[in-house]
Amino acid sequence: MSGSDKRPTASPRASKSKSKPFVLQFDNNRLLPELYGEHGKNLARIEQTLDVSLSNRGNQVSISGAEEDCTRAAQVLGTLYHHLERGAEVTGGDVDGALRLSLGSMQEPSGAQADAAEDKSAKNGKGNGKAAPAPLTGKAALRTQKREVLPRSPAQATYIEALLNSELVVGCGPAGTGKTYLAVAAAAAMLVEGKVDRIILSRPAVEAGENLGFLPGDMRDKVDPYLRPLYDALYDMLPGPQVIRSLESGEIEIAPLAFMRGRTLANSFVILDESQNATPMQMKMFLTRMGENSRMVITGDPSQVDLPFGAKSGLKDALEILPKIKGCEIIHFSEDDVVRHDMVTRIVKAYNKRDGKLPPMQRHPKKNLKKAIDEKPNEPGDDAE
8 A cells, every 4th residue: 555545554353253353543633533423423333233342542443343344344434534535524324324335245455455554564563454445435436516425335336336337327216215316416426527518307297196286387386396306416416506507507407207308418417207107108208318428317216106097107117128228227226225314214114014915906006906997897788889
């Protein structure tokens, strides 16, 4: 490891039995209060989740426990420290995300890193040191003008890699998995870097089981309530005045899905949110809008379809067709990838557990009712004119 690299160095334990602990040493003492958290709450969270014991003294953290758990704890601390070095903040969500990543994958330091660290440790008289594992996030990070967005689960890391490298990405899964948020972050990052000229955000204007009646105002006033989550994500990524200017100039456009027909969207990052509420014809129309040097992202939750009775979801239809198309990346999120409040994860798991116990006819009532109607034999006189 080069002398300019400020990652912590670690002394590994020899075996899984409790013996000599890891000892991490950090170079920048000013970052440590935020790394440890108020009253050491971040360290306590790591201890609780990974079943290790952490003790900090000055710029050193000693990690005791099983070897695999100690390695994971070192990865988490190294990831958070690297995040702080880049000028970002560390929140409780970042700690939980690093923990989730550590449990989903184990990364071992490369031989070159280990050898360089040993040389550095030998010079410092510490001995037996080696490089701490590289940050768990790797290159899967999105940097916008207001924040650096890191993945908080292995699926999110895969999703970010797809957003950065593929022209067409589909992200489907339950609410709270970051599908829309990460897509908007990728769009904002590419707009700032000049890789695209504009961002186009779209949603089907379908009410979630409620009849809101006629909405007042002009067209923008009428569609804004449906598109509010996209606005929220934009303001989280870019300065407010810039978002307002970009919306006025057309550099950022937010429109209902119905307004996409007949357009060719070139040099654009195009996101279709809540795509489970698009019809198959709308989905086909949207997919065929792609122009030169454009990216398209489709997000949705197949379990939350608000379409009228008997209508097929365009997302479900697309998931049957798009896997056969070269260059299309489809990322499936699960309940384990929910990164909102812990309560959201527990709620999603409870619903899934309950639904798994229901008879087949009750799991998909709309679909099964339609099937029953289609299969119902005609009564005498039904065909009479």
